[in-house]
Amino acid sequence: MDLELSDDARTLKDLVGRFVRDHLIPLESAVLARDAATGEMALSEEEQARLDAVSREMGIWGLDAPAEMGGYDFPVMAMVGVNEELGRSVTPYELPPDSPNLRMLIEAADAEQRARYLEPYARGETVSAIAISEPGAGTDPAGMTTRAVRDGGDWVLDGRKIWISRAEKAAWTIVMAVTDRSRGTKGGISAFIVDRGTPGFFIERRIPMIGGHSTYEIRLEDCRIPAGQLLGREGGGFAPMQLRLSTRRVQIAAWCIGRAQRALDMLCEYAPQRRTFGTPLSERQTIQNWVADAATRIHACRLMTYDAAARIDRGEEARAQVSMIKVYATETAWEVIDHVMQAFGAMGMTRELPLHQMANLARLGRMYEGPNEVHRWVIARELLGLKR
Numbered sequence: 471m472d473l474e475l476s477d478d479a480r481t482l483k484d485l486v487g488r489f490v491r492d493h494l495i496p497l498e499s500a501v502l503a504r505d506a507a508t509g510e511m512a513l514s515e516e517e518q519a520r521l522d523a524v525s526r527e528m529g530i531w532g533l534d535a536p537a538e539m540g541g542y543d544f545p546v547m548a549m550v551g552v553n554e555e556l557g558r559s560v561t562p563y564e565l566p567p568d569s570p571n572l573r574m575l576i577e578a579a580d581a582e583q584r585a586r587y588l589e590p591y592a593r594g595e596t597v598s599a600i601a602i603s604e605p606g607a608g609t610d611p612a613g614m615t616t617r618a619v620r621d622g623g624d625w626v627l628d629g630r631k632i633w634i635s636r637a638e639k640a641a642w643t644i645v646m647a648v649t650d651r652s653r654g655t656k657g658g659i660s661a662f663i664v665d666r667g668t669p670g671f672f673i674e675r676r677i678p679m680i681g682g683h684s685t686y687e688i689r690l691e692d693c694r695i696p697a698g699q700l701l702g703r704e705g706g707g708f709a710p711m712q713l714r715l716s717t718r719r720v721q722i723a724a725w726c727i728g729r730a731q732r733a734l735d736m737l738c739e740y741a742p743q744r745r746t747f748g749t750p751l752s753e754r755q756t757i758q759n760w761v762a763d764a765a766t767r768i769h770a771c772r773l774m775t776y777d778a779a780a781r782i783d784r785g786e787e788a789r790a791q792v793s794m795i796k797v798y799a800t801e802t803a804w805e806v807i808d809h810v811m812q813a814f815g816a817m818g819m820t821r822e823l824p825l826h827q828m829a830n831l832a833r834l835g836r837m838y839e840g841p842n843e844v845h846r847w848v849i850a851r852e853l854l855g856l857k858r
């Protein structure tokens with residue numbers, strides 16, 4: 471078992487930690503005030519440009535992008551350290567490129583798609599989205615009804631997608647569609663790259679979510695795309711999509727470790743200073759239990775996440791381990807942050823501290839990339855030797 475970061479990964483984690491401490495955390499009060507006023511956790515154009523310039527200058531773009539595309543090829547294990555640091559701040563900034571679609575393209579793109587989509591994406595020049603969920607099929611992709619039908623040299627897509635993050639900003643969206651209904655998820659689902667502005671690709675509405683987040687509903691109507699937009703094999707969309715989902719799940723776990731750790735750090739700083747009934751909060755057994763339980767669970771989460779990442783880096787099957795960390799890290803963060811909000815009293819209920827937003831993000835993490843109940847089902851099925 472590999473449960474420690476390498477020297478390189480530790481140096482990288484420290485560098486990203488410096489970026490978070492010096493550039494993301496100082497922006498939080500402005501971003502939280504904007505969220506309180508508008509309901510959107512967003513950076514201004516000027517803030518976005520400044521963070522892009524600083525992070526690029528620090529050399530922390532393309533961390534897990536292929537070296538031949540100017541990236542650093544860092545393994546999943548090193549990215550856990552990076553994402554733990556990023557998870558400490560609620561400032562909505564991602565180091566480009568976003569890893570999940572990067573992994574999916576590395577796995578499935580052909581030479582032309584690599585040049586046209588993957589390379590600019592790896593350099594951080596484009597934003598992308600993925601459209602899997604539908605009004606009638608979220609957790610269970612086998613219920614997907616969006617279809618793609620071949621018509622001469624084209625594919626024609628029809629259907630409806632919902633809860634799609636970044637759809638409005640994305641230069642292209644990976645759309646999952648049924649190409650052979652009789653084969654379901656075992657050879658009947660394909661992935662397509664659809665460029666923004668393609669006729670028949672409509673962004674119907676923005677859906678405000680908790681945490682100042684937005685998702686979008688998309689309608690595909692007679693959306694005609696050339697055959698070259700099929701990503702990977704016809705009917706072979708499910709495996710690269712799973713790889714993509716598992717990349718995000720590891721990332722969510724790492725973000726949650728960072729969030730829980732920051733909340734615990736805040737509690738350890740605050741509890742000795744705040745006195746009630748003549749005694750510092752840090753001398754109350756309840757607070758001490760919260761501190762001890764948080765530290766124990768965060769430590770366990772970190773080791774479990776390193777283990778899952780190391781398995782992935784060794785090319786081993788890690789499906790159950792990834793489900794375990796998705797569940798355990800999101801629920802740990804939720805519980806730890808909740809206790810810290812309670813210990814901060816009324817201050818913990820404000821929108822001025824980052825705690826409520828950390829809780830929102832942990833809450834969202836229990837839902838997207840598969841609700842936790844379904845991950846528990848995955849773990850149990852494996853242990854009980856049950857087939858789906």
Ligand SMILES: Cc1cc2nc3c(=O)[nH]c(=O)nc-3n(C[C@H](O)[C@H](O)[C@H](O)COP(=O)(O)OP(=O)(O)OC[C@H]3O[C@@H](n4cnc5c(N)ncnc54)[C@H](O)[C@@H]3O)c2cc1C
Pocket residue numbers: 599600601602603605606607608609610632633634635636679683685834837838839840841843844847
């Ligand atoms: C913030 C956010 C961003 C998202 N971004 C994207 C995106 O970019 N692209 C995309 O395609 N989708 C995205 N989604 C959609 C997300 O992946 C789905 O919402 C999620 O998988 C749940 O699907 P559903 O809403 O249809 O829930 P349903 O499938 O209706 O499930 C509802 C509930 O039923 C329970 N349940 C379901 N199945 C089981 C089971 N087998 N065992 C036990 N309990 C079960 C669970 O409690 C679950 O929460 C996003 C969602 C959120 C919240």
